[in-house]
Amino acid sequence: MEEKNKSYPIMIIGCATVFLFLTMIIYICSYAISNERVMMDNSYNAHQQLLKTKNSRGTIYANDGQILAKTVTDANGNELREYPFGKVFSHVVGFSVNGRSGIENLANYYLINSHATLKSKAKAKENELKFPGDSVYTTLDVNLQQTAYEALSAREGAIIVTDVKTGKILALVSKPDFDPGTILDEWEDITSDKENTQLLNRATQGLYPPGSTFKIVTSLEYYREKGDEYLNYRYNCNGKFTSGNDTIKCFHGESHGALDFTGSFAKSCNSSFANIALQLDRASFEKTLAGLMFNSELPWDMNYSVSTATCNEKLADGDMMQLGIGQGATTVTPLHMNLITSAIANDGVLMKPYLLEKVETEDGKVLEEFEPSKYKTLMSSDEAYYLQNMMEKVVKEGTASRLKGLEYTAAGKTGSAEFKDSTSDSHAWFTGYAPAENPEIAVTIIVENAGSGGEYAVPIAKRIFDAYFGK
């Protein structure tokens, strides 16, 4: 056996094995680390229970440090979750018994973990307490939330207030509501009550006909197709518009007379917009809808519903007219409407909406901070200026005139969305922003079954703007 001692197959086998194992180790580490949070929130994961027995759930704070939810231990050593503001933050902060919702769910991973220093852990152990869980600071503003909560009073509906430059959610109200502190006792009532659907977060999950607020979208499409020609648009409104067998009526059959484009928008003339809708290119409108996130995902980390608005080449004239005024099969969530409004106010750029500001340990060490981030450019700045201009006119000369002549200037669009064919009952909408010259916050309001937006939603917007500007 005087063959050469070298064996290249052995080298190949060795190299291949090393390569295979390196790939596997990298895969395992990256998979484990990148999916840690998702897996921790999985209800099948025993680690959750383990952390619950070790750590007490962390505190949730408002943007100014007021406590929105905290864990207290009663005399018998039982842990309870306490919500100092009761029902005011019910949907947005949520609950953490019998499942989780709201921020309690969104920030669960942080709340159940504890990164407290060894010293404070040791101290907790000495006092026979659990380790203090990490706390989260939210973007929520107590003043605005309370104002919105009170302004909606006993009505059903939703309000959402965001900072247009950063995407911070400042307030988020949905009614009817529940008390997260006592939800366990009322669980039967709440879950069996199909009519009231108290647990539904109407601001993000409620699908409403957008009504006239959708004219923002129709107008954007018109401008995209015609450009400055919109200035030459003229229409004479006699209270209704008919094409073939389909007729669209203005709100309460009102005749608006001679209108240009801006006037049609400011006065919210349905007949004129039905007329406009028929002049639009349907394929192009379909693209605009997709670009504004209709029928698709929203940049939102919690439960929400997908808004629907259908337009295609085959859409019948009657449906096209309905679409143009935001009626028919079109539905939208208040959150979605607020995102579109914020993008307009922020010159076309939509910031990713967010609720969590930072995560801190019990000892005040910052673990994670969340920065504003751009999500998408929904429209060009030119298109945004055009819509801003029109929305200002709504306040100056149109349906939102209750916001006129204040120390700040607001802009927006009202809506009175009919939700039953038979009656003239309508949901009152307002979506807008302020100050008009340098927008800071966007407010979207829906009051169910109230009447016209100008009458019922705009005054609520005024109270919120007043609270924000400190009036």
Add this chain to the structure above:
Amino acid sequence: MIELYLTEISKYVITGSMAAFTLFSFLVFMYKGEKRRGWIYALQTVALFATQFACFIQIIAQTGSKRYFLLLMIQTLVLISTISMFKMVYPDGNRLLINNMCMFLMVGMIMITRISYGKGIRQFIIASASLVIAFLVPEILFRCAFLERMGWIFAGIGLAVLLILLIYGSVTNGSKINFRIAGLSFQPQEIVKIIFAFFIASILAQKKDFKTVCIVTAIAAAHVLVLVLLKDLGSALIYFVVYLCVLFVATNQPLYFLGGLFSGAAASFVAYKLFPHVQQRVLAWKDPWTEIDSTGYQITQSLFAISGGGLWGLGLYGGTPSSIPYVEEDFMFAAIAEELGIIFASCLIAVCISTFLMILLEAYKIKNNFGRLLCVGLGVTYIFQVFLTVGGDSKFIPLTGVTLPLVSYGGTSVMVTIVMLSLVEGECLVRSDERYQAYLEKKREKMNGRKK
């Protein structure tokens, strides 16, 4: 309070000393000859016992039970005497393999003890007995050169054992066969792994003409087929890959290897179409999350454990390894990652690679054809089993349900792996003897030259 500090600090000590051990286990390759490697082995031993000590500190801090002290002392004694006695008995042996083996046994015993005290003790007893056998094996292999020529007999024994299992299994309708002899459960197919390696090494070392290759391939395929019928897919794959590698090394023919891989892929596809239990495993691998209640349960629990441990682990007794069914057999890797951390677990795999590379290096150096092929066969058996279990636990590949050699619970498996490593040590003796003979030869030639 002191327990808390001890648990936390020992986490870093465990990871740190394990990382050091791993580093040394690769540093060894930089130096030629066991003598020059002496200081590395010494440091490696220190790292080994530092890891063990820190683990026990953690266990005692968490449980407050003193019985672990005694266990620690006895285990340390057994490991220290293994390491030091081996050096004395076999100065020509390879000490890296012994050190690595002790590390695996140590980690395994600690984890099994943590999961179930009784099983831990049993594992310890079996491992200790196997270590005694391990001292005899190299000498036996070195002296019994006739084993090299018994290939066909090994083929007959191996296949016969598997066939008996198949008949017995069809009667009792079980998939994993455990024979219980005197209260000890015993898995014959583990032992067949060694017999198989002997069989192919022995025959391919003597002849590698096309006809022989065909016959050996047919017999090897028969082994694999019986294992598939036994529903032991993991073992079937191991035999297949081992055979391909040994054939490749024996013949130097890449075509055999590539052809084998190709036909293996084709066979896997057929098996996938034919057997529902294969399909089930592949589906549970592709998307375990939708089947989290049923077929995906084990793998998702394993993933929870691996990701839940973080870099440094939750600490011994800090996690929930028992939520994974059959954790101490098939999911040891996940349990280790959970409680000792992903760095530790990665280091452990790295030590497995170090062990394998050392076996290959021995195979590379040895001139005896049989010895070389036997080392390759045993080494591949070992590393491919590691790959199957670690890959299966982490969803890198479908789950096949094989144990992590030396670490997982299972007496037969531990004993067989210890014997496998001892056989490699036996080949080390053969190799040093070759070198010694060559040295004598040279000397003789020199003297003859002088005479002339």
